[in-house]
Structures are given as C-alpha cells and as structure tokens.
C-alpha cells in the first residue's frame with residue numbers, strides 16, 4: 130500500500146453528495162498474495178460443482194439440458210455499445226449473462242449453491258450416505274432427505290442470496306429460513322414461500338437481517354448459517370466462475386494479455402460475489418485483467434471501505450459504513466443495498482481491486498431499458514450497474530489517468546470490456562414493465 134495517504138477532497142465531496150464518481154486504487158497492481166486462498170481452492174470449488182452436477186440435474190428439471198451445470202453465456206453487445214457511445218477505438222463490449230443463471234436467477238447461483246452443496250456433502254460423508262467418488266445422486270434419495278430434514282439452513286439477505294440458498298436447501302430437503310431486510314422485494318418473498326421456505330422479515334437494513342439470522346442460528350444445534358459477511362465457501366463458489374470464463378473467452382477467440390487488456394465491471398453489494406470473481410480472474414490473468422466494482426451512489430460500502438483502507442477518508446473508522454459518510458443506503462438496486470462491506474472481501478481486494486465507481490438509480494433504470502430495447506435482454510436494476518463502467522474508464526479524466534498510468538492507452542483498440550449482468554431471470558413481467566417505464570422516462574435514456 131502507498132505510504133502517504135493523499136486525500137482527494139473533490140472525490141470525498143462527490144462521495145458525500147451522492148454524485149457518480151470513479152475511484153482508482155492507489156499504486157500499481159500487486160501480485161503479492163495476501164489472501165488466504167489459492168488457485169487450488171478455486172479448482173476445488175469447481176470440482177465440487179462438477180461432482181454435484183448429476184445431483185443438481187436430478188433436483189432441478191431446468192438443468193437437464195446442461196447436465197446439471199449452472200452457467201451463463203458470454204455475449205457480444207454491439208447495439209448496447211453504440212447506445213453507450215463507446216467508440217470501437219476503445220475496444221469491444223461483451224456481457225457475462227449471469228442475469229440468466231438457472232435455479233436462482235442471479236449471480237447468487239454461484240456462491241449460494243456452492244455453500245449449500247458443501248454443507249450437504251459434508252453431512253452426507255459424515256453420516257455415510259455417500260462415499261467419496263460415488264454417485265452424488267444418493268443425496269437426493271429418501272435416506273439422505275430424512276437426514277437433511279433434521280437440519281435448518283438459514284441466511285440473511287436483501288433477496289437474491291435468500292432465493293438461491295432457500296430454493297436449493299429446500300430442494301435437498303433441509304428446513305430453510307431466510308431473514309429478509311426491509312428493502313427486500315415482495316415478489317422475492319412470495320417466490321421463497323412458494324418453495325416452502327420460511328421468510329422472516331426484519332425492520333432495518335441488510336446488516337440487521339444478517340445479524341438477526343446469525344444470532345438465531347447460533348442458538349440452534351442443528352442450524353447452519355450462510356454468513357454473507359464472512360463465508361469462504363460463498364467466496365470460492367463465486368471465484369470458480371473465473372475458470373469457466375477463461376474457457377469461454379478462449380472459445381470466443383478473445384485474447385487476454387498485455388496487448389489485449391480485459392476490463393471487467395461487477396455490481397457490488399457486500400463484496401463477496403464481485404470479490405470472489407475478481408480474485409479468480411486476477412489469479413488466472415494477473416495484471417492483464419482490470420476489475421472495477423459498481424455501486425449505487427447512496428450505498429457505496431466497498432468504496433468507503435477501500436478509501437478508509439488507503440487513508441483517504443478523514444476521521445473514518447477502520448470499517449466504515451455508508452452512514453458514516455452521511456449517505457442513506459436508499460436505492461432501488463435491492464441487490465446492492467448494503468451499508469458495510471464484507472471484511473473477508475475487503476482484505477482480499479485491498480491488493481487486487483483496480484477501482485470502484487458509483488451509479489445513480491436513474492442511470493440503472495435507463496440502462497435496464499436500453500438493454501431491453503437494444504439487445505433484448507431483461508435484467509434487474511442492480512444488474513445494470515456494470516454498464517456505466519466503460520464510460521467511467523474511457524471517457525472521464527480519472528479513467529483516462531488510470532489508462533495512462535498503466536500504459537494502456539495504445540492497447541485500447543484491442544481491449545475487451547466485460548459487463549457482468551448479475552440478476553433478473555425471475556423478475557415478474559409486471560415488475561419489469563415498471564422498470565422499463567421508469568427507465569425510458571429517465572433523462573439518462575437515449
């Protein structure tokens with residue numbers, strides 16, 4: 130880390146005023162490992178998905194055609210690129226379509242499903258329901274279900290993590306409870322209840338819901354809490370996406386090296402999903418991948434955490450919340466409405482993340498509408514945060530300074546900009562119509 134913190138007062142003012150901004154991590158990217166994880170851990174997560182694929186195919190008919198693999202396509206987005214006015218001299222726009230992930234309908238299908246599988250696997254091995262190397266479809270047999278039904282899997286969530294954990298836990302026969310924050314959408318609660326999941330509603334924000342869930346499960350000897358603020362299993366489930374993306378880029382003939390930089394734009398809530406994916410991508414592509422988190426202007430918890438880590442937030446506590454800088458954590462991007470970053474993700478990102486930018490809610494809705502109108506893809510507002518990234522990087526002074534400082538200006542024509550769309554598949558049509566009309570009437574819609 131840099132020795133002398135330099136406070137950029139213009140940036141701090143924009144942050145406090147809730148104006149969109151780009152923050153770049155001071156110092157050049159380091160490859161020194163300060164993370165508790167390695168490539169081997171990422172491979173183990175991928176291997177768990179692979180050996181559980183037949184089980185998942187048996188539990189979820191929608192996975193029959195992929196034989197139990199939960200993955201999303203990598204798609205070119207030329208019409209959206211034109212709409213965003215990103216010139217071809219700055220590279221090409223692609224979308225990693227996690228909004229269309231089966232089972233959970235969001236990026237939570239990665240981390241959330243991985244953690245429930247890991248818990249089920251550990252119970253099954255402990256109770257002799259399956260031996261290592263055997264067919265894991267035994268975990269869907271009556272004997273296993275009877276065992277799992279004695280345990281309760283719980284989670285605190287703004288919505289999407291609850292959907293992933295609740296649906297998979299219930300499908301395996303676990304009792305499942307989801308502690309929801311006040312900002313959770315009604316349709317997400319209804320969908321969970323329809324799957325037999327207990328939904329417990331809490332006043333207050335995501336942090337409260339997690340704390341309440343954690344406390345309740347600690348008192349239950351057969352309870353297992355998926356802890357979004359601390360879990361390694363979630364983090365590594367997300368990280369496994371990097372191995373698959375590596376193969377997809379190769380199949381699409383996209384090179385990633387010094388002359389062909391890859392820029393990845395990831396919507397960030399608590400930081401687990403974008404942090405895990407960034408960790409995976411940096412482990413594979415080293416300095417040739419540039420990862421940026423996207424947060425709502427009123428909920429930039431990861432930005433605040435990073436600025437504090439680099440001494441750039443005067444008088445901030447070590448682990449600040451967005452309330453500490455006078456923001457209100459109010460956003461329609463429910464998947465990103467998190468007041469304080471995960472310490473696990475913050476520790477791993479402090480030496481890896483390239484930057485964070487913020488997005489106004491109006492822009493999120495405009496990008497939902499533009500993506501629908503230009504590319505025919507339907508996403509939720511949280512999932513649209515990535516689309517401001519290429520503009521922040523290529524068309525603002527702060528972004529251009531980053532490109533200059535990394536010696537990238539000459540390579541941009543051969544760059545790939547990858548926007549990670551993180552959720553939307555199960556948004557009800559009437560809800561989506563409301564997103565569209567708000568987006569089309571926004572000043573940011575062109």
Ligand SMILES: *Cc1c(COP(=O)(O)O)cnc(C)c1O
Pocket residue numbers: 235236237289290396397398399400401402403464465467509511512551552553
């Ligand atoms: C959860 C979520 C994110 C961010 O993941 P975190 O682990 O909370 O940072 C982004 N987009 C959507 C749609 C999500 O549901």
